[in-house]
Amino acid sequence: MRVKSILTEARQIERAVTLIKLGARLQVLESETDLSYERLLRLYKEVSGRSPSKGQLPFSTDWFMTWQPNIHASLFLNIHEYLNKAAAMEEIDTVIKAYQLYLEQTEAQGLEPLLSVTRAWRLVKFVDNGMLTLTKCTKCSGNFVTHPHEMARHFVCGLCNPPARAGKGKAAGALSLTH
Amino acid sequence: METNQILAEIREANLSYMMLAQSLIRSDRDQALFRLGISEETANMITALTPAQMMKISSGNTLLCRFRMDDDLVWTLITSHGKTAANETVSRLHASILMAGRHQEAA
Numbered sequence A: 001m002r003v004k005s006i007l008t009e010a011r012q013i014e015r016a017v018t019l020i021k022l023g024a025r026l027q028v029l030e031s032e033t034d035l036s037y038e039r040l041l042r043l044y045k046e047v048s049g050r051s052p053s054k055g056q057l058p059f060s061t062d063w064f065m066t067w068q069p070n071i072h073a074s075l076f077l078n079i080h081e082y083l084n085k086a087a088a089m090e091e092i093d094t095v096i097k098a099y100q101l102y103l104e105q106t107e108a109q110g111l112e113p114l115l116s117v118t119r120a121w122r123l124v125k126f127v128d129n130g131m132l133t134l135t136k137c138t139k140c141s142g143n144f145v146t147h148p149h150e151m152a153r154h155f156v157c158g159l160c161n162p163p164a165r166a167g168k169g170k171a172a173g174a175l176s177l178t179h
Numbered sequence B: 001m002e003t004n005q006i007l008a009e010i011r012e013a014n015l016s017y018m019m020l021a022q023s024l025i026r027s028d029r030d031q032a033l034f035r036l037g038i039s040e041e042t043a044n045m046i047t048a049l050t051p052a053q054m055m056k057i058s059s060g061n062t063l064l065c066r067f068r069m070d071d072d073l074v075w076t077l078i079t080s081h082g083k084t085a086a087n088e089t090v091s092r093l094h095a096s097i098l099m100a101g102r103h104q105e106a107a
Helices: A006-021 A026-032 A037-048 A067-086 A091-108 A117-128 B003-027 B029-036 B040-048 B051-058 B072-079 B085-100
Strands: A133-136 A143-146
Touching: A006 A026, A006 A037, A006 A091, A026 A037, A026 A117, A067 A091, A067 A117, A067 A133, A067 A143, A067 B029, A067 B085, A091 A117, A091 B029, B003 B029, B003 B040, B003 B051, B029 B040, B072 B085
Parallel strands: none
Antiparallel strands: A133 A143
């Protein structure tokens, strides 16, 4: 069903613009607003000045399990959970606001924001579907993104116990570790 | 520091804190809850304050805001004693994750 209220529509356009500015893929906008595909496409071109990227969204949960992405995803999801508990908002607004706070924090620490807004949105969906969850690390008590079947009693996060090859990359803005 | 100076500096700190809190809440209420680590109710109380009330509650001999890193682990991570610069980024990120996980403080 298409939106009837002009006010609702205005809010949805505003939300779509924010998402496009954050770099969201068109599929995110289609799923989170009632605006038609044609209007979203026009809006996308108007806001970003280019056509949206084509192709499927990344659909696997594996990306979130590798060392660096897991740390970024965990930071985002902790902020998301915080906002979810502290403030009453619509789901997509929680994602937007948590993502903005995540961007601020990575920027303040001179890191490349590895997690795109599309991936952040996917992550929240994965958690809603029970495909991913937050598990408490038995060493630092921080909450980290894991598969739901992770053994909670023995779980140690990637920051307390980095894998042997972690932090060896030379990319700018990447995390590095000297062992 | 003399008592008068102590009181004056506490008032200054309280006033800047309250003014910052008010403007954060006004610019984005939900994000302000995260930034300040306060509950929705507290945010409502802070926004409702008039300048005169703000002056009044800022003058006193105690600070209005509280230290949020009263935990050994976060403290060690954030100050990262004896760590190299590279590991320091990782430690700070670790601390951010731990701090962001503390929503009970806002509840």
